[in-house]
Amino acid sequence: MTDHALSRRGLLRGGAALAAAAASATALSGCGNTIAQGFTGAPPASRRVNFWNPFTGGDGARMVAMVDAYKKAHPRNTLKATTFVWGNPYYTKLSLSAVGDRPPQVAIAHLSKVPVLAEAGLLRELREDELAKHGMTPDKFDTKPWKKAHYGGKLQAVPLDTHPFVLYSRTDLAKKAGLLDGDGKLTDLDGPDKFIDALKAMQEVTKGFGLAIASNKDPSTQFRLFYSFYRQLGGTPLVTDNGLTVQVDMAAAEEALAFIRRLATEKVVPTGSDGAGAITMLTTGKAGFLFDGVWQVISVQESKVKFDMQPVPRIFSDAPYACFADSHALVLPKASTEEAQRLDLSLQFCGSLLQSSAEWAAGGHVPAWLPTQQSAAYKKLEPQSHYTAAADGAVYDPVAWYGGAGSNLQVEVGDATIGALKGYLSPKAGAERIRSELKKLASVESPI
Amino acid sequence: MASTLGTASPQRASRTSRWAGPGLIAPFAIFYVIFLVGPLIYTFIAGFFNGSLLKTGMGDWVGFTNYGDVLADSEFWRTLGHTLWFTVLTTIPLVLMALVLAILADRFVRGRWFIRFAFFAPYVIPSAAISLIFLWGILADQTGPAFEVVQWFGITPPSWLGDPNWAMYSIAGVTVWWTLGFNFVLYIAALQEIPRDVHEASAIDGAGPWQRIRHIVVPMLARTTVLVVVLQIVASLKVFDQIYMITGGGPDGSTRPTLQLIVDTGFTDGRTGYASVVSLFLFLVILAFSLVWFAVARRNQKES
Numbered sequence: 001m002t003d004h005a006l007s008r009r010g011l012l013r014g015g016a017a018l019a020a021a022a023a024s025a026t027a028l029s030g031c032g033n034t035i036a037q038g039f040t041g042a043p044p045a046s047r048r049v050n051f052w053n054p055f056t057g058g059d060g061a062r063m064v065a066m067v068d069a070y071k072k073a074h075p076r077n078t079l080k081a082t083t084f085v086w087g088n089p090y091y092t093k094l095s096l097s098a099v100g101d102r103p104p105q106v107a108i109a110h111l112s113k114v115p116v117l118a119e120a121g122l123l124r125e126l127r128e129d130e131l132a133k134h135g136m137t138p139d140k141f142d143t144k145p146w147k148k149a150h151y152g153g154k155l156q157a158v159p160l161d162t163h164p165f166v167l168y169s170r171t172d173l174a175k176k177a178g179l180l181d182g183d184g185k186l187t188d189l190d191g192p193d194k195f196i197d198a199l200k201a202m203q204e205v206t207k208g209f210g211l212a213i214a215s216n217k218d219p220s221t222q223f224r225l226f227y228s229f230y231r232q233l234g235g236t237p238l239v240t241d242n243g244l245t246v247q248v249d250m251a252a253a254e255e256a257l258a259f260i261r262r263l264a265t266e267k268v269v270p271t272g273s274d275g276a277g278a279i280t281m282l283t284t285g286k287a288g289f290l291f292d293g294v295w296q297v298i299s300v301q302e303s304k305v306k307f308d309m310q311p312v313p314r315i316f317s318d319a320p321y322a323c324f325a326d327s328h329a330l331v332l333p334k335a336s337t338e339e340a341q342r343l344d345l346s347l348q349f350c351g352s353l354l355q356s357s358a359e360w361a362a363g364g365h366v367p368a369w370l371p372t373q374q375s376a377a378y379k380k381l382e383p384q385s386h387y388t389a390a391a392d393g394a395v396y397d398p399v400a401w402y403g404g405a406g407s408n409l410q411v412e413v414g415d416a417t418i419g420a421l422k423g424y425l426s427p428k429a430g431a432e433r434i435r436s437e438l439k440k441l442a443s444v445e446s447p448i
Numbered sequence: 449m450a451s452t453l454g455t456a457s458p459q460r461a462s463r464t465s466r467w468a469g470p471g472l473i474a475p476f477a478i479f480y481v482i483f484l485v486g487p488l489i490y491t492f493i494a495g496f497f498n499g500s501l502l503k504t505g506m507g508d509w510v511g512f513t514n515y516g517d518v519l520a521d522s523e524f525w526r527t528l529g530h531t532l533w534f535t536v537l538t539t540i541p542l543v544l545m546a547l548v549l550a551i552l553a554d555r556f557v558r559g560r561w562f563i564r565f566a567f568f569a570p571y572v573i574p575s576a577a578i579s580l581i582f583l584w585g586i587l588a589d590q591t592g593p594a595f596e597v598v599q600w601f602g603i604t605p606p607s608w609l610g611d612p613n614w615a616m617y618s619i620a621g622v623t624v625w626w627t628l629g630f631n632f633v634l635y636i637a638a639l640q641e642i643p644r645d646v647h648e649a650s651a652i653d654g655a656g657p658w659q660r661i662r663h664i665v666v667p668m669l670a671r672t673t674v675l676v677v678v679l680q681i682v683a684s685l686k687v688f689d690q691i692y693m694i695t696g697g698g699p700d701g702s703t704r705p706t707l708q709l710i711v712d713t714g715f716t717d718g719r720t721g722y723a724s725v726v727s728l729f730l731f732l733v734i735l736a737f738s739l740v741w742f743a744v745a746r747r748n749q750k751e752s
Contacts, residue, residue, distance in 0.1 A: 088716045095502055095718070120502045216589055216610025217698055272607040277589050402717065415700045447500035447718035 048078040049342060049349050050104035052094065054086040058298035062363045066356040070349055077345065087406030091117075094333065098122040103333030105346045109157060111148045111327040112397035112404035118151040119242065119401070120448040124332040124341060125154040133344070134351040142368045144394055145327040157329035158350045160357070161365035164325035164390035165224040165312055168282055168290040172306045177201040177288065189313040192259055199268035202288035210268035212278040212287035215421055219414025220406060221275065224324040225291055226417040228312050229256035231322035231395045238413065238438055243400025243446070246438045252318075253431035257420040259315065264421050271422050282307070294364035297384065309383040311390035325394030326405055327368065366391045401448050402441045412437040488731075494724040501718030514725040524726060527706040528733070530616065534705065535684035537620035542631055542680050543673070545624070550635030551661060564636060571629030579693035582622050583609070587694075609695055612702035619691055619703055626690070627683070631676045638672035639665070674745040678738060685734045706730045 055063045060083060067081045082104070084090045091113060097103045099122070109117060117123050128138065136158065138146060145159035167189075174180050179198055181187045188194050199210025214221045235252035239245065263269040273281060279296055281287040283303035290300075291312070300307055312323040330350045335341040353360075357372035361381060366388055367373045379385050403409040416433040419425030425433060470477075495514050499507035518524050553563045570578075586594050587608040598605035608618040642665060650660050688707040691697060697704030697712075706726065714723030 088712075092501075092715050092718075099502060099504065122502070216607050217695060219698065272589055272610055274589050274610060276584075277591070280591075408712075408717070411698075415698070418700065444717075444719070445498060448502050 047076060047345065048080065049106060049345055051079060051081045051106045052084060052104040053081065053108040054084050054090040056083060058363050059295060062359055066353050066359055069356050070352040073352060079349065095120065095122060098333040101336045103335055105332065105342050106349055107331055107333055108328055109331045110405040111145060111157065111159060111329050114149065114157050114329060114331065115151045115399045116401050116404060116448060117331065118156045122333055123156045124334045125156060130343065131347060134347045136351055136354065140370050142370060142373060142391060144391060145368045148327060148396060149329055157331045159368040160328045160330060160353065161360060161368050162325050162327045162391040162394055163294050163365045164323050164387065164394055165228055165291065166294050166309050166387050166390060167312055168292060168300060169308050170282060170285065170288045170305060171308050173202060173205050173285060173288040177205045186310065192315055195313055195315055196266055196268060199289065203268055206285055206288050208286035209270050209281065210287065211289040211291065212273060212281035213269055213291045214273055214275040214278040215418050216272055216274040218275050219411045219418060221292065222417040223410040223414035225260065226256055226413060227395065228323045229259060229315055232314065232316040232319060234319035237398040239398045239400050239442060243402060243442055246435060246442050248435040248438065250431050250435065253434055254427045257417065257427035257430040260417060261420050261423065261427055264423060294387065297364035309387050311387050311393065321393040322395045323390050323393050325391065326396060401446045408441060491724045491728055494720055495728055497721045499720040501715065501720055507721060510721065514721045517722065518725045518729065524709065527704050527709045530703060531685055531687065531705045534616065534620060534687050535681060538623050538684045539677065539680045541624050542628060543676055546628055546631030546635050546676065550632050550639055551665065554636065554639045567632045568629035570626050575689040576693060578622065578626050579690050583694050587618055610699050612700045615695055615699055615703045619694060623690060631680065634672055634676055635669065638669050642668050678741050681737050681741065682734055685737065
């Protein structure tokens with residue numbers, strides 16, 4: 001019996017010793033071990049940069065190529081890139097890592113999310129002289145995203161691109177429908193009636209629909225559609241004052257929703273297609289147009305059909321031209337120490353990614369890096385260079401803690417838009433729903 | 449252990465056995481306290497603060513404000529309604545179908561293993577795989593088999609997952625197909641415990657197959673039925689993963705369960721106090737359901 005007790009105790013003692021040994025081994029192997037860092041909060045090895053991004057699919061493959069270019073140019077530095085699922089979960093992880101003092105050195109963020117991250121104090125503000133050291137000067141950036149990268153008068157992010165919501169078109173089908181002019185360009189799409197006439201002409205060719213757009217399980221796409229029209233109608237940003245005040249221009253919202261409903265009642269647009277389905281409709285010729293983000297260009301290209309892209313048409317002319325857009329940017333989450341921040345190493349990496357902008361542009365994004373955007377090579381890139389003008393009319397998400405890419409605001413407004421498109425909400429009820437849902441969001445105490 | 453060996457002195461034996469019980473239970477108890485009791489107490493306390501994920505510390509004391517806000521929040525009641533409706537939609541078929549299929553499968557002599565395997569197989573598929581199979585495959589718009597099959601009958605199918613009126617039924621259908629195997633196996637095990645001679649005796653007394661099922665088999669499965677129903681209700685009230693992966697709570701929030709409201713407000717919006725109160729309420733609902741059901745079942749057993 002005594003022996004049993006002893007051996008059990010011995011076993012426990014042995015186990016404890018083993019655990020201690022394992023722990024000290026981890027501590028000794030030190031900074032290189034990411035898991036150990038997670039527990040101790042120690043900075044990673046000194047020439048290492050951790051980089052987080054939410055890119056999968058075509059964007060993901062391009063980002064890997066850009067990261068590889070950096071690794072090749074700087075073999076002495078280690079770069080650890082980690083990919084997460086896009087949307088809210090990504091920002092949750094990014095925020096938590098910064099709050100918990102274990103942030104990556106560099107991360108991708110949408111410019112629509114930068115105000116929230118900056119307001120929460122999670123970002124390292126950047127000075128122009130710090131950027132200039134690595135060749136990044138203000139004159140080399142597209143003005144719109146550059147301005148948007150500022151918050152509270154300080155630069156918070158290094159913009160990488162602008163990715164607007166655009167119109168895809170099948171040129172072969174458009175030609176049959178008689179919608180092309182002598183140069184092979186689409187004509188007469190501007191104005192609500194002209195646009196619907198063009199869609200009807202296209203529908204006669206496709207025998208299906210004129211225009212494909214995702215509505216099922218895709219409130220974000222519907223938000224982008226609504227917001228483009230709403231802003232063309234002169235609508236105010238839906239919320240102001242960092243999300244505290246709701247300011248919906250009810251007349252503009254109702255008119256935008258009425259036009260979206262009209263697309264359905266004229267039967268030129270399907271009311272039951274999801275994101276992948278909408279693209280398939282275009283590539284299989286069931287629809288001749290598609291409203292979607294520029295980042296789908298690779299999916300369409302892979303189907304080998306003849307197509308073109310252009311900015312969202314000017315359906316309404318009550319206000320300066322507007323179309324929904326967002327930008328990817330590089331942010332430096334605030335680290336607990338200068339050593340963990342690795343400012344120079346991080347900015348060097350940001351600069352390297354900007355140098356690879358041509359690679360990124362092929363994936364549909366309009367580069368924010370002017371040396372690439374104005375290069376002859378980019379101008380020759382088709383159809384990517386056909387919608388550069390959209391970046392000038394870019395309107396970003398309203399600024400609020402519940403706004404930005406994949407946010408509650410997008411979901412609520414998108415859901416109301418889907419309701420109007422499918423006809424279970426009248427345009428008036430849809431506009432009222434947008435206002436009431438936003439008021440609900442605005443009344444919640446901000447967590448930042 | 450000491451008494452079986454019988455060699456140690458009585459004093460030593462009592463000393464050892466005094467620690468044997470707590471000692472054996474300690475590994476579990478420690479985990480239970482750290483990962484269940486502790487977080488529960490923390491949840492309760494956090495509910496009185498307006499804590500934020502984006503700030504360190506507990507936040508400010510707000511008393512019962514979060515409780516009032518949750519009870520006045522139509523979205524909380526709506527998601528609770530979805531959770532309960534999902535529970536009704538899944539528990540009834542999952543219990544009844546498992547019982548019927550188990551009785552049928554039990555009658556097979558040849559190939560019984562295959563029948564059992566076939567019904568149980570979906571249960572071992574992870575929720576992520578199930579979600580992908582149905583989201584991108586079977587229930588896909590325009591292209592999915594479910595869409596095509598319905599069209600053969602000349603009916604225009606709805607968007608199974610995109611139509612707010614259909615999405616919850618689709619999710620419930622997926623769940624029934626997926627988890628039926630578990631209840632099925634419990635019933636199969638219980639059926640095998642019914643002695644052969646009870647069947648024979650009733651057959652000699654002139655009971656037909658239907659009478660035997662109704663008056664012998666089903667009553668003798670009562671204990672298992674109680675277990676299956678309780679486990680099923682609790683599992684259905686905790687629904688999250690398949691909905692999160694298939695519809696994300698949409699379309700138009702029509703499938704959003706309470707657990708997702710907790711995740712959205714807690715981890716996306718970062719409002720820990722509010723989310724704590726919602727999870728406490730959900731905990732109470734599940735607890736109440738389990739207690740009521742056990743009480744009813746216990747009374748029935750005493751009566752019979």
